[in-house]
Amino acid sequence: MREIPEAVTPAGKWPWLGGVVWLAVGMLLGRMLFPVEKIIMKRVEVPVEVSKVPEQVPVREKAEVSVKAAGPVLTGSPWRRLDEGMTEEDVLALLGPPLRKQQIGQTRCYWYYDEGSENAYVDFFLGKVHQYRIPWR
DSSP states (O other): OOOOOOOOOHHHHOTTHHHHHHHHHHHHHHHHHSOOOOOOOOOOOOOOOOOOOOSSOOOOSOOOOOTTOSOBOOTTSGGGGOOTTOBHHHHHHHHOSOSEEEEETTTEEEEEOSTTSSSSEEEEETTEEEEEEOOBO
8 A cells, every 4th residue: 555645734834823824814804993093192381380489488486286186095004015915814904804895706806995986906816915906095
């Protein structure tokens, strides 16, 4: 029996050629179906007036500070001695009993110390302080 030699085709030599041809055809059809609008940019000059700044700016002699300003509790507060890793007994001795407790599963517990909001809390994980938020006044 006689063997038939394999024909050498461009696709056999260059298998990627078909993909390139389809890509080019798609790009040309895309340009015809969806023409790109030309964007025209025009530069316009806008007049700007620069006012002269006085050489000396008046400075206040004394700044008034309000003692009743909103902010975290003061330095002497027991909240400042609270630290991560403290036990529930340590926190109870330091801050006293919480207004409410929220148990989440068996490993997490929140103690809330602020009336009506979740502003001040201590987050316990496995019986130790994981994180906390100092109350604002």
